[in-house]
Amino acid sequence: MKNTRGFIAEERPDLIEEWHPLENNEDTLVNVRSGSDKIIVWRYKECEHVWKTQAKSRAIKNTVCPKCHERYNVSFPELKYNHMKSLLLYLL
Numbered sequence: 001m002k003n004t005r006g007f008i009a010e011e012r013p014d015l016i017e018e019w020h021p022l023e024n025n026e027d028t029l030v031n032v033r034s035g036s037d038k039i040i041v042w043r044y045k046e047c048e049h050v051w052k053t054q055a056k057s058r059a060i061k062n063t064v065c066p067k068c069h070e071r072y073n074v075s076f077p078e079l080k081y082n083h084m085k086s087l088l089l090y091l092l
């Protein structure tokens with residue numbers, strides 16, 4: 001599958017501070033594209049939890065720290081549903 005997305009540093013500059021500075025070896029924000037399947041190590045800025053997930057999972061699907069959001073750490077359709085539901089509850 002061809003990947004026409006840009007590099008994470010360009011597309012998602014907000015993720016720069018969550019890219020683990022030491023654990024990603026040769027992978028960097030300027031050579032990994034936001035649609036990449038590559039497993040990246042992240043460090044969430046608010047809690048400093050460290051976890052691994054695909055680049056695209058964060059850059060495109062906007063997943064967040066699974067340790068702080070365990071109830072959202074389920075399959076994607078369900079995740080979307082629960083997230084929408086909690087957003088609605090919050091807004092109402």
Ligand SMILES: [Zn+2]
Pocket residue numbers: 044047048049065066067068069
């Ligand atoms: Zn966390």
